[in-house]
Amino acid sequence: MLNRRQLLRxxxxxxxxxxxxxxxxxxxRPGSAxxxxxxxxxxxxxxxxxxPARRAGRDLYRLVTQEGEAxxxxxxRTRIRGFGGTLAPLIVAHRDRPVVVELGNRLxxxxxxxxxxxxxxxxxxxxxxxxxxxxxxxxxxxxxxxxAMTLWMHDHTHxxxxxxxxxxxxxxxxxxxxxxEQLPLPKGQYDVVLQLRDxxxxxxxxxxxxxxxxxxxxxxxxNARPRPYFEVAARKYRLxxxxxxxxxxxxxxxxxxxxxxxxxxxIAADGGLLPAPAPTGALALWPGERNEVVVDxxxxxxxxxxxxxxxxxxxxxxxxxxxxxxVRTAPDPSSVPAALRPAPDLxxxxxxxxxxxxFDPASGQHLINGKPFDISRxxxxxxxxxxxxxxxxxxDTLGIPHSLHPHLEQFRVLSRDGRPPAPxxxxxxxxxxxxxxxxxxxxxxxxxxxxxxxxxxxMLGHQMMGMMGQMEIVR
Ligand SMILES: [Cu+2]
Numbered sequence: 351m352l353n354r355r356q357l358l359r360x361x362x363x364x365x366x367x368x369x370x371x372x373x374x375x376x377x378x379r380p381g382s383a384x385x386x387x388x389x390x391x392x393x394x395x396x397x398x399x400x401x402p403a404r405r406a407g408r409d410l411y412r413l414v415t416q417e418g419e420a421x422x423x424x425x426x427r428t429r430i431r432g433f434g435g436t437l438a439p440l441i442v443a444h445r446d447r448p449v450v451v452e453l454g455n456r457l458x459x460x461x462x463x464x465x466x467x468x469x470x471x472x473x474x475x476x477x478x479x480x481x482x483x484x485x486x487x488x489x490x491x492x493x494x495x496x497x498a499m500t501l502w503m504h505d506h507t508h509x510x511x512x513x514x515x516x517x518x519x520x521x522x523x524x525x526x527x528x529x530x531e532q533l534p535l536p537k538g539q540y541d542v543v544l545q546l547r548d549x550x551x552x553x554x555x556x557x558x559x560x561x562x563x564x565x566x567x568x569x570x571x572x573n574a575r576p577r578p579y580f581e582v583a584a585r586k587y588r589l590x591x592x593x594x595x596x597x598x599x600x601x602x603x604x605x606x607x608x609x610x611x612x613x614x615x616x617i618a619a620d621g622g623l624l625p626a627p628a629p630t631g632a633l634a635l636w637p638g639e640r641n642e643v644v645v646d647x648x649x650x651x652x653x654x655x656x657x658x659x660x661x662x663x664x665x666x667x668x669x670x671x672x673x674x675x676x677v678r679t680a681p682d683p684s685s686v687p688a689a690l691r692p693a694p695d696l697x698x699x700x701x702x703x704x705x706x707x708x709f710d711p712a713s714g715q716h717l718i719n720g721k722p723f724d725i726s727r728x729x730x731x732x733x734x735x736x737x738x739x740x741x742x743x744x745x746d747t748l749g750i751p752h753s754l755h756p757h758l759e760q761f762r763v764l765s766r767d768g769r770p771p772a773p774x775x776x777x778x779x780x781x782x783x784x785x786x787x788x789x790x791x792x793x794x795x796x797x798x799x800x801x802x803x804x805x806x807x808x809m810l811g812h813q814m815m816g817m818m819g820q821m822e823i824v825r
Contacts, residue, residue: 389670392424394580395573397440397522397543408448411441415505415519422574422632424741426555431457431517433577433683437518437574438545443494451490455482461514463488464506465523466638467620467760467780469496472801478508478725479802498527498692498780499622499641500543500590508725512596512810513559520545520572520594529691530623536588536644536684546635546671547595548570561811564597565664572672583680584648591642591753593635596810599751599783601662602671603632604645609655612649612656615686618642621760621778623691629775632805633659636783638755638808641774642675644686693762696795697737703730707752707784707807707817708745714750716807717815717820722816728802729819737795739764740813743791744784752812753783754792756805758823761794781808796823 353538391612402409416608418435433439443449455461460483464476473480474650501523505514535541548567550558556635558568570575593600605614616628620640625655627644635641650656654676706719714724721729732738740761742754763771767788784790806818 354670355444355781357376361685363699369453372825373713374465383768386707389577390673391667394544394578394672395438395575396539397573399440399524408450409583410450410452412452412454412611414454414456414757415461420518420574420626422549422571423551423569423576428551428555428557429786430557431514432518433521439521440543441521441523441601443523443525444491445494445496445525447494449492449494450452450489451492453482453490454487455484457514457724458484459510459514460484460507462506463503463521463721464513464757465490465492465501465503466755467499467501467640467799468492468523469758469760471799472500475803476506477802478506481507488595494525496524497524497622497699498530499618499620500524500592500642500761502545502592502594502640506804509814512561512814515594515810516559516596517557520547522590522591522592524590532765533623533687533690534683534685536586536682540583540586540684541588541590543573543590543592544672545571545573545592545594546600547593548598559815564809564811568597568664568667569597570660570671574723577670577672579675581675581677582647584650584652584676584679585680585682586644586646586648586684586686588620589645590618590640590645591633591635592640593637594677597647599637599662600635600660600671601632601637603659603661603676605657605659606654612645614643614645616641616643616774617686617690619774624773624777626689626773626776627686628776630774633669633774634783634807635750636753636781637810638781639783647674648682652676652678681748691777696762696793699737699739699793701732701738703738703740705740705742705754706745707742707754709750709812710750711748716812718807718817718819721819723806723813723818725820725822727820728822730821731795731824732821734796734798734800734823734825737793740792740794741788741789742782742784742788742792746786749786751783751785751809752817753781754805755808756794757819758799759794759796761792764791764793766790783808799825
């Protein structure tokens with residue numbers, strides 16, 4: 351349970367993030383005592399896709415969750431929990447070609463694998479009741495019968511997932527399809543996954559996990575390296591931004607020395623390509639979310655350095671996330687089409703539901719509709735193939751942002767505070783963050799699979815402290 355000081359601090363942190371879209375960097379917390387690792391001293395690690403153990407109509411991956419040692423900070427080894435003991439691995443999958451993951455749990459804690467954004471049968475969703483005990487195994491089947499998008503895999507055990515993810519159990523899962531492959535977007539080495547998160551290290555380079563101090567994680571990691579640099583060619587790149595942080599929201603801008611910053615052409619969100627590209631100067635990325643942008647580095651001469659900054663950095667932190675160094679020229683046959691992918695028609699809504707998200711200072715819990723999570727309780731029973739509209743209200747009195755992530759389906763954002771969604775939210779999404787005092791309406795329709803699935807806030811500390819519900823999809 352949080353004490354009053356922690357509560358106020360948390361509230362202040364939330365207020366900071368609300369202010370961020372105006373470009374303000376203000377805050378009330380003391381700076382961290384942690385000595386910051388100098389920025390831009392290590393190169394970006396670009397993940398290479400894992401090789402399946404077998405390819406026979408489907409791709410089989412044999413993964414183990416285990417502790418290991420990884421090189422995160424320069425010249426140091428850090429104890430982590432990872433898939434095969436490594437950090438930020440990548441799986442590349444193809445639409446309608448199933449992926450099977452045989453997972454052995456070699457951790458000292460239970461584990462449950464969740465494919466965030468996945469349209470998967472209930473036995474493969476990583477429901478907390480299906481967790482793998484230490485030494486146990488489980489097979490997960492992902493049909494991949496869904497649009498191309500950037501997904502990610504992480505732990506979903508009931509009480510340990512926030513720490514497991516913090517210690518490294520997060521992988522990127524990139525699903526492609528023919529529709530997207532035929533577009534002239536940047537491909538191959540010019541299509542790069544950037545997994546963003548924060549962390550705190552002690553003087554022995556060990557990861558420090560304190561669920562109650564999410565604002566004291568001053569080291570920003572990109573693909574598990576601290577504030578790296580990345581040498582790019584003077585051409586267009588597709589950057590797939592994935593926020594795997596427990597609770598940190600990023601408000602990202604690419605500084606090129608001009609007032610406006612570099613143009614970020616958003617082409618995709620959680621659920622894949624937008625209907626049309628959405629150019630912007632800055633972009634929010636909340637925990638669990640994915641946003642993809644195309645940046646044209648040919649606008650800059652070789653020798654230019656551009657810094658990706660987090661405008662929502664806390665006081666005492668530096669805003670640098672990573673640096674792009676334009677080091678060479680390269681031919682560029684890629685382009686961003688004026689039309690990308692229409693959002694699907696989800697049908698006429700027949701059911702409406704309300705979700706009130708708020709921290710409860712009296713109990714120290716985060717609640718949905720006044721209740722903390724109870725695994726023995728089914729909160730809602732959506733019917734298969736019936737379109738629903740969910741109104742998500744953040745009624746938090748301390749100013750804390752909350753999000754909602756329903757498993758199983760992508761949704762469309764209908765409105766925010768009664769206004770139509772911004773172009774960057776006009777496609778499909780699976781995680782929506784709502785500021786205190788604000789609301790959003792989403793439309794969704796559950797298809798194909800029945801059974802118990804979860805919906806929850808993706809601020810993992812909030813989820814640990816109750817902000818999760820259970821839905822049973824029924825016929
Ligand atoms: Cu929350």
